[in-house]
Amino acid sequence: MSAASCLLTEDQFLCSICLDVFTDPVSTPCGHNFCKACISQHWDIAVQCQCPNCKEVFNIKPELRVNTFISEMAAQFRRSAQQKASSSSSEQHVVQPGEVPCDACTGTRLKALKSCLVCLQSYCETHLEPHLKNTGLKRHQLIYPEENLEGRTCVKHDKLLELFCKSDQVCVCMLCTVSDHKMHDVVPLKEGYEGKKAELRKTEAETQQMIQKRRLKIQEMNRSVELSKEGADREIADGVQVFTALKESVERSQAELMDTIKEKQRETEEQAEGFIKELEQEVSELEKRSSEVEQLSRSEDQLHLLQSVTSLSAAPPTKNWTEVRVRPPSYEGTVKRAVTQLEETLRKQMKKLLEVKLKRVQQYEVEVELKRVQQYEVEVTLDPDTAQPKLILSADGKQVNCGDVKKNLPDSPERFDSWACVFAKQSFSSGRFYYEVQVKGKTNWDLGVAKESINRKGKISLTPPKGYWTIWLRNGHEYQALAGPGVRLSLKSQPQKVGVFVDYEEGLVSFYDVYAAALIYSFTGCCFKEKLYPFFNPCNNQSGQNSAPLIISPVNQPEQASPQ
Template identity: 75%
Template sequence: MSAASCQLTEDQFLCSICLDVFTDPVTIPCGHNFCKTCITQHWSVNVPYKCPNCKDIFYTKPKVQVNTFISEMAAQFRQSAQQKVSSSSSEQQVSKPGEVPCDVCTGTKLKALKSCLVCLASDCETHLEPHLTAKQLKRHQLIDPVENLEGRMCTKHDKLLELFCKTDQMCVCMLCTVLDHQGHSVVPLKEEYEGKKVELGKTDAEIQQMIQKRRLKIQEMKRSVELSKKDADREIAAGVQVFSALKESVERSQAELIDTIKEKQRETEKQAEGFIKELQQEISELEERSSEVEQLSQSEDHLHLLQSSPSLNAAPPTKDWTGVSIRPPSYEGTVVRAVNQLEETLSNQMKKVELKRVQQYAVDVTLDPDTAHPKLILSDDGKQVSCGYVEKKLPDNPERFDPCIYVIAKQSFSSGRFYYEVQVKGKTHWTLGVARELINRKGVITQRPQDGYWTIGLRNKNEYYAPADPSIRLSLKRRPEKVGVFVDYEEGLVSFYDFDAAALIYSFTGCCFTQKLYPFFSPCVSGGGKNSAPLMISPVSETF
């Protein structure tokens, strides 16, 4: 029997009613076999009594008995199947938290591979086999394993939710469309699924774009933090340098103050010592004369006393000490002068620190010959410009300044900070600064911030000014030989520095920049050779 059972297939041991291996199989008069419970329940609701397979009718309810042969064969098949399940379960994956378990497995639950929408059950690899081999089960709809299969059934009609009502935006069954959703726009789930999938794809693309923007924003913020840290480190270093210099200056000034006071005290002591020594010398001489007088006065020799007294009556030569005194030196103003000198030292140090701070934004600037007035002479490297006597014949392009003796740089800046230095030594007239991109380059040009120019200049040899409305006269303690130009685009700041003095000359503040900015230069006319020295763009150096 064991050998024979090996030749049998699984289909021969399946009840066509419950679609499972026979339990207490019985044979009815037409010869078909069913589970005893299955056929009994079937006939309890179907009269006349009919065979579920061949449809033969029995007008009298047949008496059924267990078919022992098939029962034994089914038991052996069930045992063999159970052994296969046990052997294969060791190879299959056990269901983990978050995974759908097999609904058929007893004991250890294996991971489900598919869920059946007809059986409303999820099967592992072993229990899925009947759906892949049995004819009746092959027609069932299988999907990737999901939990809560009961939720896929219509709670009202106990039918599969296989349609979607677009009107009410809900999943429905076939009976719902007839009874509750008449006239509504109803489509198959798959069709709505495809549409929703496209919408979700667009939504996901939008979300990914939002994520990317936020990632870029994070990178921007991280860069800002890095720049902030660099600025902080730089400011700390500058602060340490300033306070170290201040400390050294304080200690030096304190030492100088103490030395000055001590030196005055030493001079007073020295003077007093000289007077005291001189007085002591006179006292010694007077005491000696007093001793001689006393000795003579005690003499009983009349002749000797009379002969010696004339020489003793005259006092020894001495100094008139009436107007001589030691006056303590005056220290008034000593501390004040030391503090003022210290303040000046600190102020100079602060100026140097400020100039060093802006110098870190140094950029390489070269002159643009396409913008230079025809009289201007530019060096081959684009670092020097002076005004000649002859106007060259050049193409009259829109970028060229004419008739004003101007030129701008090739480089432009529309964000951030930048700094450059220009030597103005030996010149009697010049103008420096920045100009925006869209400015008037022909005819009469007014150098004012409202016209796109932020500059300072020298005219009439010693008159420094900042063109504005009205023009601002600048009071400088010395003639700068090298001028530094610093721009903070976002802050709206244009500052000019005297490099050698490390001093701020002037600042335009509260500017609103909306266009590109170009470094601007005007060496002005040569003035018969008095102003022939060139403007020279210098490499930025921290040497003061």
């Protein structure tokens, strides 16, 4: 029996109805074999009694008996298959929670490798073999394992859902297209799938964009909170400074007022003391004379009195005190003058505070404006076809400096031939754009934008009438906006990175000191009618003093080191 079973293929032991090994196999008059229960159930529901394989019709339902030979062969094959499954189960994965189990496993259920959309069953490696070898089963559609396979069939017609109704946005079977969904826009499932995938990708992109915008808004709000806290701290510091100065001024004015009053009182006391001392001196001398006169007047000796009167000392000189007064000092206006002086001090403090606040508001507005224009950042790379032959461009087109050797390059109309200038590859003829250039370590440079039609040969004039909107640095400290005539720029600090912003329709070109968050200069009222190109001039080396490159760098990126 074992040798005989080896001569038969595995497909010959499978019922073509249940696709499993025969159970109680029976043979039809046409010679095909089926499980007794499978063929009996098939004939019970079928309109005609016919063979499922060859479609031969039987007028009288055949009497079926179990084919003992095939039954024994199938039993042996089943045992062999079970032994094979048992030996390979260690190699296959036992189903775990969350995984799809094999529907054909009777003992320990293994993890399914595929699900069949025709059989609506999931199979492990062993039970999947018939679908990989049997010619009829190979036509079945296999997918990655899924649990709810019943959900892939039409509940009304019990047919596979293989179409998509775009009108009702539902999956349908073939029979649905001639009934409920007749005249609807129906496409194959794959086409509907691709369409929905495209919509989902678009939705995902839109969602990511919305997420990015909201993250930027969160950053903006967090920055606003930080700025608000910084502003609150500055206001508190300013308030403390003003009120401390006011308090000191009040205390100083109070002390000065008291000193003034005390000084006047002291002067009055000194004047009175002088008068009193003088009066007391006169009183002493008068009392002395009075004593002499009184003593002489008591004499009874007539001769003595008359002789003594002539020798009596003359009356001491005295002052006419009738109009002499010690008047209390007048304090009228003293307090008023002190308060007026205090008000003047407060006014000066308030003016100083307002000037500081105005500068801070202007600084904050520039910071906000810089954050706004940085949202229009664009990709900018240098165009080697426009570079003057002495210029050295980096491989990524982001850095440029001037060398000492003039390279032998084609003198095309696009190339600058005298000045060490280069354009970007990108041009702009509408909208807004922004980019940043690191200028650290340079003593001379030119930056800005220029029209496509500008003169690139010989001596050039970097002015708006000639199609250039630029600023430059000379001698390490002289900044100028080349507005024709030039405008000398007084900057508080030397920019290490310069931001360039252009609003094409508005006719605006602005330059920013990125790290200081300060506006350097703006060209306004410009009239643009053709393409604009970012313009760069690293200027000559000057014996190595200006050898550092101009570096195009992304927004919010730290300073880059110059190449050695």
